[in-house]
Amino acid sequence: MSVTVSIPSAFRRHTEGADKYSCAAGDLNGLLDSLAARFPELKPHLRDEQGQVRRFLNIYVNDEDIRFLGKDYRFKEGDEVTLVPSIAGG
Amino acid sequence: MSTNPNPRYELRCRECQTRWGNQPISFCQSCFAPLEVAYDWERIRREVSKDEIARRPGNLWRYRELLPLPEHYDASSPAGFTPLLKAAQLGDALRSRSLYIKNDAVCFPTLSFKDRVVAVALTQARSFGFEVVSCSSTGNLANAVAAQAARAGFRACIFIPADLEPAKVLGTQVYGAQIIRIDGNYDQVNRLCSQIADKHRWGFVNVNLRPYYAEGSKTVGYEIAEQLGWRLPDNVVVPMAGGSLITKIYKAFQELVGLGFVTEKRVKFFGAQATGCSPISVAVKAGRHEIEPQKPATIARSLAIGNPADGYYAAKAILGSGGWAEDSIDPEIVDGMTLLAETEGVFTETAGGVTVAAARKLYAQGRILPDETTVLCITGNGLKTTDALAGRFEAVEPIAPKLAAFEQHLEREFAGTAAAGKGVA
Numbered sequence: 216m217s218v219t220v221s222i223p224s225a226f227r228r229h230t231e232g233a234d235k236y237s238c239a240a241g242d243l244n245g246l247l248d249s250l251a252a253r254f255p256e257l258k259p260h261l262r263d264e265q266g267q268v269r270r271f272l273n274i275y276v277n278d279e280d281i282r283f284l285g286k287d288y289r290f291k292e293g294d295e296v297t298l299v300p301s302i303a304g305g
Numbered sequence: 306m307s308t309n310p311n312p313r314y315e316l317r318c319r320e321c322q323t324r325w326g327n328q329p330i331s332f333c334q335s336c337f338a339p340l341e342v343a344y345d346w347e348r349i350r351r352e353v354s355k356d357e358i359a360r361r362p363g364n365l366w367r368y369r370e371l372l373p374l375p376e377h378y379d380a381s382s383p384a385g386f387t388p389l390l391k392a393a394q395l396g397d398a399l400r401s402r403s404l405y406i407k408n409d410a411v412c413f414p415t416l417s418f419k420d421r422v423v424a425v426a427l428t429q430a431r432s433f434g435f436e437v438v439s440c441s442s443t444g445n446l447a448n449a450v451a452a453q454a455a456r457a458g459f460r461a462c463i464f465i466p467a468d469l470e471p472a473k474v475l476g477t478q479v480y481g482a483q484i485i486r487i488d489g490n491y492d493q494v495n496r497l498c499s500q501i502a503d504k505h506r507w508g509f510v511n512v513n514l515r516p517y518y519a520e521g522s523k524t525v526g527y528e529i530a531e532q533l534g535w536r537l538p539d540n541v542v543v544p545m546a547g548g549s550l551i552t553k554i555y556k557a558f559q560e561l562v563g564l565g566f567v568t569e570k571r572v573k574f575f576g577a578q579a580t581g582c583s584p585i586s587v588a589v590k591a592g593r594h595e596i597e598p599q600k601p602a603t604i605a606r607s608l609a610i611g612n613p614a615d616g617y618y619a620a621k622a623i624l625g626s627g628g629w630a631e632d633s634i635d636p637e638i639v640d641g642m643t644l645l646a647e648t649e650g651v652f653t654e655t656a657g658g659v660t661v662a663a664a665r666k667l668y669a670q671g672r673i674l675p676d677e678t679t680v681l682c683i684t685g686n687g688l689k690t691t692d693a694l695a696g697r698f699e700a701v702e703p704i705a706p707k708l709a710a711f712e713q714h715l716e717r718e719f720a721g722t723a724a725a726g727k728g729v730a
Binding site: 224272301302303 | 502610
C-alpha cells in the first residue's frame with residue numbers, strides 16, 4: 216500500500232527540493248514518522264516538543280481535512296495527502 | 306520586495322517572532338506560524354497626532370501611518386470612516402442605555418468591511434508588482450476585490466464556493482472579474498487557493514498578502530475610538546468568520562493606548578457566530594483556544610468558515626479580555642436582521658443578524674450591562690442576502706388606483722390603528 220504526500224514549497228528546503236513523497240504508512244502517525252525519518256530537518260516542523268501535530272499545520276487526505284476523518288484514520292491505497300503549513304483566508 | 310526603502314513596518318512571526326522584512330508571504334518560513342505586521346512605534350509617535358488625523362478626509366487613509374502602506378500608493382478607494390450610530394431604539398429592545406452600531410453596511414465602494422482590507426492589500430499588490438489579484442471568498446471579499454481591482458487596473462480572478470448568494474456572484478462579475486466557482490465549501494476553496502498561491506505568482510489578498518490585508522481591519526477599531534471622542538467603549542460585539550476582524554480591533558485599541566490617543570481601558574470582546582458554523586464560539590464556551598473545525602450549515606454564508614485561520618487568536622483575545630462568544634440559529638439570525646432594520650433603519654446582511662442576535666443573548670445573560678458603552682459591528686449590507694428573507698413577508702396584493710379603493714384598503718388593513726385616522730391632512 217502506498218500513500219503520496221504533496222510537500223508545499225516552504226517545506227522543500229528541508230526535503231532536498233522534493234515536492235512529493237511516497238511511503239507505506241498506515242495512518243497519520245506513521246506518515247509523520249516516515250517523513251521525519253526521511254527528512255530529519257522537517258521533523259520539528261511537523262510535531263511540537265510534546266509530540267503533538269503542530270497547531271498551524273493543516274493536513275488533508277484527498278480533499279478532506281484529516282480532523283474530520285479522525286486521528287485513527289487508516290490510509291487507503293492511493294490516498295493523496297496534502298500539507299498546508301498555515302491556513303489563510305477569511 | 307516592497308519599493309519602500311524605509312518602511313515603518315515589517316512582517317513578524319506571531320509565534321517565534323522572527324522578522325521577515327516585507328514580502329508577499331503569509332506564514333513564517335521558519336516555524337510556519339502566521340505572520341503579522343509589526344511597526345516602528347517610536348517613529349510613528351513622532352510623525353502623527355490624533356489632531357492631525359482628525360483634520361484629514363473621512364476615509365481609512367486618515368490612519369495611513371498606522372497601516373502597512375508602501376511609500377507611494379493610490380489612495381483613491383473611498384473605503385472606511387463609516388457612521389457610528391447611537392442606537393437608542395435597538396438599545397430599548399435589548400435593554401441597553403448606551404448602544405452603538407458601527408455601520409459598515411454602508412462602507413464604500415461595495416458595502417462591506419472587506420473594502421477596508423482590500424484597499425490596503427491592493428497597495429501592496431501594486432508594490433510587489435502583481436498583475437493579477439485574487440482571493441478565496443464567501444462573497445463580500447469577492448465584491449471588494451473585483452470593484453477595487455477594476456478601478457486600480459488589476460486583473461481579478463475570484464474563487465468562490467458554488468452555492469454563494471446570486472447577488473454576491475453578480476456583484477463580482479459586473480466589475481469584469483473572472484469567477485472560478487468551486488464545487489465545495491469555503492474551506493475547500495481556501496485550501497485550493499493556498500495551493501495555487503504556492504505555485505502561481507498571483508496576489509491573493511487573503512493568502513500571500515494576508516498579513517497586510519488583515520491590518521485594514523484595524524481601521525474599524527480606530528474609527529470606533531475616534532468617533533466616540535477618542536475613548537474606548539466598554540464592549541464590542543464582532544461577527545466572526547476567520548476570526549481576524551475581532552483580533553484586529555483588539556490590536557487597534559492596544560495601539561491607540563500605546564500612542565496615548567486614548568486612555569487605557571479593559572475592553573471586553575464578544576464574538577458572534579452562527580450555530581451552524583461556530584468553531585470559535587464553541588472553543589470560547591469551553592474555555593479553550595484550540596479550534597475544532599466544523600462543516601458549515603448556515604444561512605450566514607459570509608461567516609461560513611469551518612476552519613478559521615485566526616480562530617485560535619480570536620478565542621484567545623476574547624477569553625483574555627473577559628468577554629464571551631455566542632452563536633445563533635438561522636431564525637434568530639433573521640430576527641436579528643429585521644430587528645436592526647425596524648429599530649435603526651439599518652438593513653444588514655445575515656452576518657449582521659448574527660451580531661444582533663448574539664448581542665441580544667449577551668444582554669439577556671447579563672454579560673453586557675445596560676449602562677456600559679457597547680458597539681455592535683455591522684459588517685455587511687442586507688441587499689446582498691435578500692434570499693435569507695424569502696417568505697418572511699406576505700406578498701402585498703395591488704389595489705385599484707382609486708381613492709375609494711384606498712379607503713377600503715385602509716379600513717381593512719389598518720382598522721383600529723393610528724394610521725386609519727381620517728382628516729389628519
